[in-house]
Amino acid sequence: MDAAGHAFTDHHQAEADSRASAEIMLAAMRESGTTTLDELLDKHQIRWGSMTADNQWRGSQYQGSGRRDRRPVPGANPDADPDGALYGLTVCLTGKLTAMERPEAFARLAEVGAQPTKNMTKKTDILVSATQTQLKPGDTLSGKLKDAQALLDAGQAIEVVDEDEFLRRLGA
Numbered sequence: 001m002d003a004a005g006h007a008f009t010d011h012h013q014a015e016a017d018s019r020a021s022a023e024i025m026l027a028a029m030r031e032s033g034t035t036t037l038d039e040l041l042d043k044h045q046i047r048w049g050s051m052t053a054d055n056q057w058r059g060s061q062y063q064g065s066g067r068r069d070r071r072p073v074p075g076a077n078p079d080a081d082p083d084g085a086l087y088g089l090t091v092c093l094t095g096k097l098t099a100m101e102r103p104e105a106f107a108r109l110a111e112v113g114a115q116p117t118k119n120m121t122k123k124t125d126i127l128v129s130a131t132q133t134q135l136k137p138g139d140t141l142s143g144k145l146k147d148a149q150a151l152l153d154a155g156q157a158i159e160v161v162d163e164d165e166f167l168r169r170l171g172a
Helices: 014-032 037-043 102-111 143-153 163-170
Strands: 090-094 115-117 126-129 159-162
Touching: 014 037, 090 102, 090 143, 102 115, 126 143, 126 163, 159 163
Parallel strands: 090 115, 090 126, 126 159
Antiparallel strands: none
C-alpha cells in the first residue's frame, strides 16, 4: 500500500477495502501511463476474469506476449571443446539480449558444452544479466537476479555477467 501512496488503516472494512483497491488501481494506472483499467490490463498482458456458465469465478490471467518459447532447452554438447570458457557450466539468462534471441543463445550455449537453463537453481554457475525490460513496478532487479543474490548470500558460487562478457566467453 505504501508504494501506491495510500495509508491503509481500516483493514477488512468494506468501504476502506474498496477505497484501497481503487487507490491501488489508480496508482498502477499513473505508474504505467494508462488512463483506463482496460489499458492497464492490456499493457501488462492480463485478461479480465469472468464467471463460467456454472457460476464459478475464473480469475484474471496473464496472457504473456505470445512469444514465449515453449521448446525444451537443448542439452550440453558432450563433444564440445572441454577447454572452452563455458564448457560444463550451467548458464541462466535474465533480460533481453541485444545480440540474439533467447533460443539462439540456448543453442549456442549447448553447442559449446554449457547447459542452458530457464530458471535459477543451486546448479546455476553463471547468470547472464541482459537488458531488463519487464521489471515489476518498484523493482530494480529481475526475479532471477534476486534469486541469484539470495543464493550468493547463502554461500552459493554464482557469477553474474553482463551480455558483453557472455558474448566474449561464447566466442561471438
